[in-house]
Structures are given as C-alpha cells and as structure tokens.
Amino acid sequence: MGAREDTKSLNNLAIQAVGALLGAKLPAQGMARCPLPDHNDTTPSFEIRSGGLRWICYRCDEKGGAIDLVIAARRLPFSEAKQWLAEASGLFARPLRQGVQQRRRPPAPVVPRQSLRPTQSPVPTDLGETQADHELYASLLGAAPLLSTGRNYLLGRSLSDRIIARFAVGQMPSVDAMIRLVDQFGFARVEASGLLTKTSTRDRYWPIFPAGALLFPYLEGGRVAYLQARIIMGEAKGSRWRNLNHRKRRLFNTDVLVASSTNHVAICEGAIDVLSAAELGRDAIGLIGVSARLTDAEMIALRGKQVDLLLDWDEAGDKRAVTLRKELSRFGVAATRKTAPKSGAKDVNDYLREGNASI
Numbered sequence: 001m002g003a004r005e006d007t008k009s010l011n012n013l014a015i016q017a018v019g020a021l022l023g024a025k026l027p028a029q030g031m032a033r034c035p036l037p038d039h040n041d042t043t044p045s046f047e048i049r050s051g052g053l054r055w056i057c058y059r060c061d062e063k064g065g066a067i068d069l070v071i072a073a074r075r076l077p078f079s080e081a082k083q084w085l086a087e088a089s090g091l092f093a094r095p096l097r098q099g100v101q102q103r104r105r106p107p108a109p110v111v112p113r114q115s116l117r118p119t120q121s122p123v124p125t126d127l128g129e130t131q132a133d134h135e136l137y138a139s140l141l142g143a144a145p146l147l148s149t150g151r152n153y154l155l156g157r158s159l160s161d162r163i164i165a166r167f168a169v170g171q172m173p174s175v176d177a178m179i180r181l182v183d184q185f186g187f188a189r190v191e192a193s194g195l196l197t198k199t200s201t202r203d204r205y206w207p208i209f210p211a212g213a214l215l216f217p218y219l220e221g222g223r224v225a226y227l228q229a230r231i232i233m234g235e236a237k238g239s240r241w242r243n244l245n246h247r248k249r250r251l252f253n254t255d256v257l258v259a260s261s262t263n264h265v266a267i268c269e270g271a272i273d274v275l276s277a278a279e280l281g282r283d284a285i286g287l288i289g290v291s292a293r294l295t296d297a298e299m300i301a302l303r304g305k306q307v308d309l310l311l312d313w314d315e316a317g318d319k320r321a322v323t324l325r326k327e328l329s330r331f332g333v334a335a336t337r338k339t340a341p342k343s344g345a346k347d348v349n350d351y352l353r354e355g356n357a358s359i
C-alpha cells in the first residue's frame with residue numbers, strides 16, 4: 001500500500017471513531033458541539049455528514065475528513081496527522097514512512113458512545129464455552145473484506161484466488177468496525193464472543209486482532225463458529241497467530257468431516273496448511289497447534305475414511321503423529337503418517353511452494 005492508499009484508508013475512518021480517538025464524543029451523523037480546541041461551542045454548529053465520513057463546522061469555517069479533523073484538533077501538519085491517526089487507530093501495523101521511528105505503545109483505546117443503545121441485541125443465553133456467536137462473527141467477517149496486502153501475502157504463499165475465496169479469508173478492519181459491532185450487538189455480547197482483549201471494559205476496549213491481520217473463519221455447517229487471525233505486517237511479539245479471548249479453540253475446516261463425498265481426509269497443522277492441502281487437491285482439517293486434540297465426535301466422524309497425517313515434518317510433528325495415530329486407533333480409525341518429502345519441505349505449504357500439484 002502506498003502513501004495515497006494510506007490516506008484513502010485513513011479517510012475511510014468514521015468521524016465518530018476519530019472523535020473517540022481524540023477524546024470527543026460525536027454522533028455517527030448529524031449535528032454536534034464542535035470538538036475543535038478554540039471553539040467553545042454552546043449551540044451545536046458542527047455537522048457530521050456524507051455517511052459519517054465528512055465534517056464541517058459552520059463557526060470555525062473548517063471542514064474535511066478524518067485526517068483533516070486530526071489536523072484541526074491537534075494542530076499537526078498533514079504527514080504527522082496521518083502518522084498519529086494511523087497509530088491511534090491501529091490501521092497500519094507498520095510505520096507509514098520509512099525511517100520514521102515507531103513508538104512502542106499499546107494502541108489507543110476505543111472509547112464508545114455513552115448514550116444508550118436501544119438497537120443492541122441481547123446476549124444470547126446459550127453462549128457457553130462451545131456455543132459460538134455465529135451471527136456476530138458473520139457480521140464482523142462481512143465488514144472485513146480481504147485487501148490487496150492480504151491477497152498478496154496469500155498469493156506469495158502459492159495459494160490461489162479460488163482457494164482464498166473458498167475459505168472466505170478476510171482481513172481485520174480498522175477499529176471503527178469494532179465500534180459498529182458493539183453498537184449493533186452490545187458490549188457484553190462482543191466481549192463474550194472473545195473479540196476483545198482481556199483488559200477491555202465497557203468504557204475502554206481493544207480488539208483482540210490487530211487491524212490488517214488475516215482473518216480465518218472456522219466454518220461449521222456453513223456458519224462461522226470461530227475466528228483466528230494471522231498478523232502479516234509489522235513486528236509481532238511471539239506467535240503471529242492470534243486466537244479469540246477465552247473461547248475454546250476448534251479444529252479448522254471440520255465441514256470436511258461431515259461431507260459424505262469425502263473419503264480421504266488429511267490432518268494438518270494450522271489453517272494455512274489446510275488451504276495448501278486444498279490447493280494440492282486434498283480435503284484437510286487443521287489442528288491449532290501441534291498438540292491440539294480431536295474431540296471424540298470428530299474422531300468418530302473419521303471412521304471409515306482414509307486418514308493421512310500431514311503434520312509438519314519436524315520433531316514435534318513426528319512425535320504428534322505417533323500419539324495421534326494411537327488416539328485415532330482407539331476409535332477404529334487407521335491413519336497413515338505421510339513420509340517427509342525428499343526435497344526437505346518442512347510443511348504442506350513449503351511443499352506447495354516448491355511447485356508440486358498434488359500430495
């Protein structure tokens with residue numbers, strides 16, 4: 001993404017969300033008191049319009065979009081206002097300009113509107129540890145289209161548009177999408193869905209997945225039962241994979257277990273390898289982490305199918321293959337450990353990237 005695209009993405013932030021980052025409470029649309037520092041506005045003379053993306057103050061005689069609001073409120077030159085907004089919104093996980101020292105600090109909190117939200121849906125009463133909030137996850141995914149950064153990353157790993165689309169991979173949107181989600185579903189429900197960090201409260205909350213991260217939906221019966229993110233930009237401490245907060249992890253792509261047409265199932269490590277296996281013509285399920293276990297029901301569903309273990313060809317993968325074969329055999333499932341490719345490929349994606357067409 002170049003500088004022009006950065007500007008465009010930042011100007012797609014809702015004025016309401018930018019106001020929140022600046023410490024001002026603004027409506028999504030319509031008249032409000034002017035948040036600019038020199039204007040002690042007693043009668044609302046500030047208007048948010050154009051679908052919430054533009055503002056005008058009839059007194060200050062100033063107007064513009066998201067970046068212009070930061071310029072006016074913080075008295076920053078354009079490039080610094082852009083930098084500030086990029087950092088505060090978490091929209092870009094990398095410095096906007098090469099050579100700009102990025103400060104290490106947590107992203108700015110999202111400050112929600114204080115008003116009552118009569119439109120919000122009640123918390124479903126059956127939201128147990130294993131019950132997924134399909135509706136809420138689907139709503140987030142609907143607001144999280146794959147961008148060129150995400151697509152290029154996946155193409156770089158030899159995955160095709162066809163497979164990317166089949167698995168409905170998205171990309172985490174900016175913080176204002178989370179504000180809209182809380183507006184729509186209510187804080188308690190978004191919190192229960194695992195999409196907020198542990199330290200989040202009703203007044204200050206942070207998305208669990210950083211903006212720009214790839215979003216992998218765990219589809220079960222065609223519904224989104226879980227979400228996992230992979231950070232593809234900037235620096236990341238520890239693993240680049242992020243899971244939902246306080247939600248039970250699931251197996252990726254379990255729909256292949258119930259497809260009666262599927263007689264061969266491969267077991268891989270992680271979502272990218274499942275997509276890679278699909279690229280190589282294989283139906284696969286993915287463990288989150290090599291030590292993840294299958295439930296009894298999942299092992300029973302594998303009965304009568306030919307199972308290949310495509311775990312990573314490393315020490316951990318080899319070890320897990322031995323224990324997994326034992327666990328499966330207790331359920332009457334015979335599994336074969338696929339021997340390591342002669343090329344030295346360490347996982348299914350490596351193998352795909354070597355130019356192979358099947359496995």
Ligand SMILES: [Zn+2]
Nearest residue numbers: 034039057060
């Ligand atoms: Zn004003």
